[in-house]
Amino acid sequence: MGVFYGIGVGSGDPELLTLKACKTLRLLDVLITPVTAEEKESLAYNIVRDLLNHNVEVLFRRFPMSEDPAIWQESAAAVAEEIRILIGNGKNVGFVTLGDPMFYSTYVYLLQELKRRGIDAQTIPGISSVTAACSKTGVSLAEKNERIAIVPAVYAHTDIQPILDAFDTVVFMKVKGDCSSLIERLERAGMKETAVFVSRLGLDNEQIVYDLDEIRGCNVNYLSLIIARKKR
């Protein structure tokens, strides 16, 4: 029997890979890397390609971007079935994910489908975009007894005032398109001045914006987040 590894490759900068991730990549016979239907290349694969053995087989597998979990489950089930056969044939199989595998990642669907088939996974954590953004900008996520909320930006359209009230740091994930209304909410909550917008960190077209007025009305990339803090 081979072994299955889920490998977090960090938020973009290849140097943010862990030693464990590098070591594991070299054990692989087969690497599975996710691609969306929309993008032809795999960001996760681009990060690890130079670290693989020359004889590793690379399989690009589609995980379409969709709000429907059934679609993700279907993709995950097909890949899990493929992994089952490969490790049955004694192959070590890896699956790479951008950032951390347990943090807003498709990987979790794959994990569930593997579990259903009685397959153990060894998961290797990665530096998430949030962690990397904090180090890059010098913004601390939390100190002492502070509280952190991490929410997809879509919640900015609901009543998030209780969350803004109750937490010291609020991270908005999956910021995309025009985020003017989110910026207005942060302004009203007195959290705009200390907020920072970070997009595609460690990737091409990286963007760090400290004055959120600069991105009002812009169509921002989907690999973006905003970290907002109460004034200390």
Added chain:
Amino acid sequence: MGVFYGIGVGSGDPELLTLKACKTLRLLDVLITPVTAEEKESLAYNIVRDLLNHNVEVLFRRFPMSEDPAIWQESAAAVAEEIRILIGNGKNVGFVTLGDPMFYSTYVYLLQELKRRGIDAQTIPGISSVTAACSKTGVSLAEKNERIAIVPAVYAHTDIQPILDAFDTVVFMKVKGDCSSLIERLERAGMKETAVFVSRLGLDNEQIVYDLDEIRGCNVNYLSLIIARKKR
């Protein structure tokens, strides 16, 4: 002028260091490592000791455990002053922190004191205990549009019901001593069954407990956390 680096060394397992952290450690002339008054050894130093140059100077500096920020600030100011002189003498200086430097770390006080002295820092993120615990246990922190709250366990003694209601995943940090009352709250909120307790991950005396009843009434170590999830 030398350069100052703040280096996250991961949650305990030395293999969770990033390539960037390893590369940076080899650039150092001086390594500053924090110790508490209570513990004689530095956990962060133990992780990196084998990766340092032979001629590196290692300075153990005290950051006493205290609830009083003034005490931390005082320690940070003294270390910042030391760094100012060292980099003025052309030395590359590193400061290591367990986990991630921006996530509940003393490092932030140091960063503030350095800023006050006009000193730039290059901060290198690390795998936090939360991220590592999720990979180890197979518990995902968030999927799709879920919301995450991260709160120090001391809040379990206040009205945390609104937080338990509003979030899909709630991580309790700095769990220590007897956490029976927190367990009872999770039970009432229907989140006990899916919760996991993780202590000293990657360090000696590592402990992972899926049935929280097992730790009721125990005096748990301070490097512990509980990840609680709503049933999906």
